[in-house]
Amino acid sequence: MTLNDIIFIDQFPKLDLHGYDRETARVAIEDFIKENRKLRQPIFVIVHGIGSGVLKDTTKEILLHNKNVLEYKTYYYNNGCTIVRISL
16 A cells, blocks of 8 residues: 555544644654554554644655655645654
């Protein structure tokens, strides 16, 4: 399954970053990636919202530099969410 095949995201684990600052979000995302690797869950969703774009930019930066992230993309139906696929 590729991220382009995903239409419904309710079945995947979600990390909601609303109300987080940049550093707290950074730690939460890294921990969430580790958790999902342990649980062998290759696809999950990060909800960063739209707002000023700080959390979205932070999310993209972390995902770009994390060696376990295979691919990620903004969810087509809600650009306040990013779908992520990781290696197990």
